[in-house]
Amino acid sequence: MALEEAVVSFVIERLGDLLINEAKFLYGVKGQVENAKIKLQCMRAFLKDADACVRNGDERVRLLVVQIRENSYTLEDVIETYVFKVASNNESVGTIRRVLKWSAQIIRVYKVGSKIKEISSNIDAWTSELEKYGVQRSMDKAAETSSSYVQERRQLRQAYSHVEDNHVVGFDKDIEELVALLTEQNNPHKPYKVISVCGMGGLGKTTLARKVYQHPQVRTHFFCCAWASISQQCNTRAVMEGILFAFTSPTDAQRNHIKSLSDVELTKKLHDFQKEWKCLVLLDDIWTTKTWDLLKHAFPQGDTDSKILLTTRNKDVAEHVDRHGFIHEPHLLDDKESWELFQNKYSSPGMESTDSDSDDNERKKELAVEMLKKCAGLPLAIIVLAGLLSKKHTIYEWEQMKRNIVRCIGQGEQHDDSKYRSVWGVLGLSYIELPCHLKPCFLYLSRYPEDAVIRVKTSCLVLIAEGFISLRGSCMETMEDEAYDCLSELVERSMIQVKEMSSTGKIKSFCIHDLMRDLCVSKARDENFLHFMDLRNKVEEPIESVSTVPITNVRRLAIYCDRESTGNDFVHMVRNMDGSLRYLSVHERHIAFEGGVFRHVCNRFLMLRVLIIDDMRDFERTTTLPKEIGNLIHLRLFSMPNSRIKMIPSYFGNWRCLQTLRVWTNSDKIPNSMCKLEQLRHLYFLNISIGVEIGEFLRSTMSRNLLQTLVGIHSKHLVLSDLLQLKNLKKLAIDVDGNFDSFLHNPQTLTFTRLLSLQVKKRDFVKIDIVPLILSCPQIYKLTLDSLVVRLPQVNQFSPNLIKLRLFNLRLEDDPMPTLEKLPKLRVLLISINCFMGDEMVCSRGGFNRLESLELSGLRGLKEWKVEERALSRLGYLRIEQCRGLRRVPDGLRNILTLNHMEIRHMPKKFKERMEEGGEDFYKVKHVTSRVFIDCDSEYASDYR
Template identity: 30%
Template structure:
């Protein structure tokens, strides 16, 4: 963790210094010295991590670095806010006191800041000297025992082997196929899936025994000469003495031997693409190579990927049966199977887990109570191993994945420990939290990229390393095709154990359901967290996986020094967790950067009074909570990046018209139903860094400000007048990537209004268009080249307009189309290749529709169809039968004759 700690602290300070240079007046030189020392320490700690230094002394130095970095960060931010306050020229001390009470109370002066900066600088210089001395000692390479543990061999026999038959056939056929252009196959997947087992089965396959073969296992400390020597020695039994050969000669000999021969080389457990680039030079184009790796990124240009899948439940049970030696004739076999399948499901298809639990059961007496006991204690056996040596295999396998992470990904991975097991983590929220924590580096930004783009790359890399599982979004987003992610249970255990380790104290997650009590009153359930849990942690995450109402969360009153507080509810709904004024002492956690209070019931619907004084806050989420009014002090949070005010419907939140003053605000989430204190529309014009604006309406927000938001990338807006619609649809902001528009009750009868709509449909960022109760002259705009090139969802409801539905079939990206009570032709014919991407089609209250034909090749991806109250439609089109993706047809409020025809048709089973 040395590298990741260094990276987080350095990035936070460096980014702060870049932003605040203009404020730091006479202490600027001292600050630059601090910055230089941090950079030097960063380099030293990267050396420590690569050299596998893990001495107690080094851990102590890292802890000291963290304390110094926090101290420097707090000093610089507080000072910068005070300087800005002075520049703004507040007229009265009383006014300044109201806005910056926490700053004035500390009464910093330039002289005092300079002294403190010099103290930090001196401590950092001393720390750098100690680190240099510690790293000057001999590094600690892999012990012989650890090296042997990691090695794999081709001749090892897999006694208990299940599944993979199809995988073996595919890979063997690829090796034998001499016409293949690329002769490298990459088997990749999560640690413990059986990549080495599969490679060994292929290597030892009877059809490949005539091949010259070599098997080498690559450790994370790659030594090219040793690898080349081992390959040559196994391929060519007549190679002679090779110990004295140099790398170049070994490569030449391998190439020479492999030319014109049938060869197979397995490179097992390769971790870095750079290592592969060195190894691959030894092989001629005709040499078959199989790589096993945990990273999808390895050898992308040269290899054919083969992703290994998790075991099915049947395969898992078969494997468990083999390992435990349960007799097929056992009279209790059915009962053993019932328990065994539960055990297998907890292993989530990971063969390594099944093997470990099977090994434990094999050592015990085969009785149903013993199996039930193991089932109950699965967590202990797989995670902590209580008394069982077998469990170390799981830890060793998964630890390697963590150790191999680059320094910038380690804190991102550890942060996932904030979320409970089996949680579906919203990628959008995760990106913004990573950014608020300072994990995302400004230096990694490419041209025209935002920090959010960098965060997405980080998550993608974790997924390609098979450490995180990405879930594809049901709704299309141009910025990201995945809307959530998660961890395999064992990977979550690894993450939690690393993050909560005593020496790390990266985060502490509390499962609130374990601390529910109604001891004081049967009608008032509380969460009472032991105070010791919150001691000495900078990040505290409380997860609430229950639906019961909780009157309060107690036990956090004495927690000091929190930098991140998250109270996460699994399901968003009615606020059900009481949050009192004194739940957290914000004075003792005045440097809080993240405050998440999902589904909380705040006293009187008001935020704790001290919350508005947290000038260091980056991320504040009140999602699903009962907050009725946001205090004016929110504009005193100069570093705030994300503000999430999505309170539950039908609640209305009252906002002071000061949000436009939060200059660094990047992501603002609102509900349509807001009330602006003072009666004016919500100003947005000062938010030059705003990237996300979701969800606003022209009734309460100043839509004319939107073109001034030069950094805006994502916009979700409801408009109720033509001028607002024109402003939104004619926005020429090149940064804008996603626009979602809901047009309500607009009168578009004038020709120029329809021209606005026509031009707006040419906007590349337009993803969603919903028009409801609009009065339009003539027809909906006909398709022309470039129109709706990224539109994925279109809904027209109760609009006075004539629609040519066939025209919509030309929209290249349209996935969802819903039409309700609009004027259409009596006959619809969907031609081949029309609606190429559509997945959902809804036809509601279309009284004109009489006949509908679907020709073969139309709607090739349709999965769901709804027909409701179309009384004159004669029947469901015969062409639907040829759409192989169709899974459901929902029919409501249709005539009896229509339903009788449906039941007679082949599509009946879908209805």
Template identity: 35%
Template structure:
């Protein structure tokens, strides 16, 4: 059966149409990052000597700018090795500014320059929109000037062409500061072209012993020095040898075996698959990837192939991916409580555990936030998709859109209005990636897209109205308009968060005909004017907005499938009978000094499905008082964003997760928060302007995860004996003045992980020295 058959025959597989996920605002810098040093593979073997050599070369006493290169075949571990070197303690201490960018075969020069600028100058207050408007020559000059007095290290990962190096090289000054460029490439000629005086470091395949140790870690899930069950050892050695010493091949085959029972017969089946099906035509990593793909269940094959639509080295939001998979109708309800999005997240975890998909970023409580695929794995997905005419990727101006395409990803756009030619393909998904159209519009004949389920226009720049004909796409389930100010017609209005002037966008009335729409993402950087049609979208499950405005009170009553609603205003909530929203789980509301929070909480108190409440405070003269939250017995997660004078006088009684963002509290919040008896997760970002946080004896007796981010004035954290007795993970991100962690951390037996992210090198050295010997996992990252 083909994957197209799977998509069309959902009833045959018992697949229903139900549920969906969650929402938070992501930062623009995350969009710019592709491959990232943030998640370094913990299972690294065989790189000890070459790591020492690379570090020594980066640190050698030579004031000239030097290029250090790692070359090797695909799957040999070049990126993994580069991450290990990039995060090496001596390297961090040497270079006062660092950046990482993935070049890939289809690079965007301006995007790479923007990404490097933002990473090298993270304290800059310059809006990203300013960089977006700069021309290529201006970006090069800006970067060149920024680096004049810096001892910098920039990693150029996965560079394919000499032309790509030539474009970037002129932006990196050679000014006697001992700066370094570290590049990885499959092409030795590229490395020698970049610096003919330095011999590239060739990454060889792993030796037999290193291959075996990596295989055991991935296939059995064990740590160092863990042996193999005797009955599995002989067949395991044969499988490991078939991987040819390539870390990617070993990792993927290990993930395949990890998902199977630890039986000799199961491992022999895998070995026999090599010997019978693949040995005649393929070898090495290609054979491993083919075998791993063949072993996937039918629904996971569809999910895997769908990943091939995303650009090379693209960081993929897991939440977005889940929405798309659910909209495709391929997810199956697992039980009465967990809906399709739970099944979709499980499938993301299954693909990651098989090492087919890589984790790009995780939350502090170890949920997968974003992922990506190795370029060899993506090539497999594209190859398999072409075999079945499953999807098409449009990435050159000369490509023609096939009349048979059902899933189309547009990575570049021709400057013609008649985009699809004389015929319109029977598309189910149409995805655009960072397409910039300055005066022309995309010629989309919406009336012809009778089968379209997914339309994603994230970050597409269009300077004319979104066509009214979009209402004719009656089967549409996912519509993504997130990103640019220019997504629709613009005009100036006063923004509700203050006196500054910003743009506004308006949705056409025809949206009201999209009765099958499940997810509508209108998180633009402008207020979105929404005609009063939302109540007509009877299938709607997730409505994401930063800020919505309606000429009349926005009606949302009767949306029994709605699970997520963000960016709505206080007055609109109060005008609706919220009891009719029987599936509502997550709600984000704009409030101001006129908002009566006590009445709001009473209004929401009987909405039994509501578990997450996010209140955004505007920048008016006064502040709303947060009385009444104790009425919300069903709420277990509370998020407070914006400027507040003080913490609420009370909290939801069953609160387990709390996030404070941009609150700029002046009084230490810990004496209040530590008494929340059920609190297990606390995140504070730009939340407190004081110099000390003090946690008293037995404070936070249930807290397991603590993240402190951008507390720019924080010097010290103190904790009395007996505080934080259940803490598992503590993440400190971008707290540049922090000098001291609590001594009590050394005595918390449950504490497994301390993460230091984007911290100054002197702070890292001091904090790491204080805690390294007492915390099992000390992780230091730069994003």
């Protein structure tokens, strides 16, 4: 119920912003707005105690609080719409039109003022009702002190310097057994074709399968491996395409060819590939036998060396897939193993202290052991409990947590199965314990399907657009920092799991366990926060059953479609919805443009703040947006990255509050109307061939002081000083043309003060001098260069903060390693596609002392690579791809003990054979735990079979 507190808090903050920044547009109703804000502030003081009443089952209070939430939203909608209409009217010219507008304004003031008074009166009445029901006004401190809050946020941002594998407890024997079965060390005369890992949700099936899948013996035993996440809504076409993509590593053209195949052709190609080569496919989380029946024709039966490793909750599924297969059922953890896992996941100061608090620590240990018994040996429940307790520091809080767990388990009626009731109780408590500002951040994750890999940056922008992020700390923080901290705290609480870290040590992507997602979807639906709808595979589930619960005033809707979904399906779902929708995401974009669906959205859902239309990129189709999209005047984020629009329409200028624009367009012009956008922070033009002209826009935009991201622009009609006026610019991706010298415009005296990421591309074959531009960017930590250059910058000309460097098409004659190896903080390096034209590279003694990842790709002239003693001393990942002249790996690799993963792609067969056991170079790489070879079994390593 703290969600209501969050909603009220955000509305109060928004009203405050409107009163400060939009006062000139509030004449006639400013007094009512100020009065409503005060009443909401008074109401907020009751919500904490109301939350406790709801938890204890008081239905009367619950209904009142829901009304408060909905009317808070309505109040914000009414006032924002009023402001936008007044602002629009003020732009009109002409005496007669102004008089008519003024007459209409008098009527509008009366109507809006009456509506605000009605809502304020309702708030008064509900406050009295809450007091009548015994709800007390909370006198808690409103917020943490600024200094301690900022310090905590900084600690969160430093907490994830690298990703460690999940700490696995109790699985050592399981891993050993499954690896032996897959590699046929056991029972070689009767090998199993299908090996299944079965067990309840949260048992660690996927963690175990991942350990086995990544095991070096498994990776070297099979020619190629593929991982496919299945889930309840299995998209069979996407699964088969994904497996074939993993097997063949296709180019963009080959990928499009695969996507153009019929289902029968695709199934046969995948079947034949596994028949010819020794392949391993991991099918993670198969729910039903029907799902396997839809997939089975893509997998060869009988005499084949390929194998399947699958995970499922249902033993019947495993037996149905292969009645002669091997079924492995991981055990629940015993008390000792549960305690070991808890200790490894508990992130607060340890309980092994011998200082004066040892009595408290001993009591905490006793309480932890008692609470662990409620987790019933289920790893997920133990991990979540550890995350919960890491936020509690006193004995009283731990005692209270124990009582709450017992009560929540008693209320865990969503699962009749007793083995799920305890874990559901623990998971439910993890949501209840969230502070109010984190609840909407968690509930937003219900928009993603099972097993989705969720990008942090995208999630942050959506949360900001919805208004769920506010700056509560230092003025040095940005909204993006605050949003990142919120997601980091969900990681700290073990409610989401880190999937990938960036080169700078920040979380790049995350995922959510399917049981935790079940909780998230359930809570989002109960709170009427967001509805998730899946139209994929309607053969298994008719459209009528997808939305059995009627939705009317839903505010957020996420829709996933397949190729067979139609505009009628969409209309069927939304026909009863009113205009309250604030967030809409449609995945499989063709439905959005069919039968006027897009136009329907733009005419009906005028309060939309976030509109996302996403799908696989279509290189052939060009879309024209309907002019009605200009009606969405409240829009904060518009993202359509994979549907090419013919031009950037002038009505984008109606989106006065737009913060993020992400589109793929053929156009190279920005309409003048977009200069009126006052809140623009992130601008992504995802063009393939050429960037968008932006010079005139930057010289006149009202968002100059807010812009942080410019991606996909080109240097035509642009000078560097235009960009240097953007004091908050952090990311710049620019295409340059023949005017590069004039673009630089004497930059030596000018520098980017906040730029952190720079990408420069040049399409033609004229060399540019990149040094002056690099010198103007002293703070960047990411740099991508894709152009012929006159010279490589010297060490002291690069930013000293450079962490990630990607180089393409530089066509250098001299070895770049002597320069690059001296960069003091470099951790990630990619040298690719004709970057170096020579035949020998040398990493000298002690060079690259911080480099962790190195990729050499497309260096066709390279014949010899030398690594001297103590070079690359921290290297953990090495990838070599399409360097077909390279004869052997360096002898110096044998001294790099940190190297744990090598990936060799599209290299000659002899190159691979030298590194296999018994080969001439095996002694150099035998210490590398994971050695993966992809498409290296032909003499010339063709790109694709």
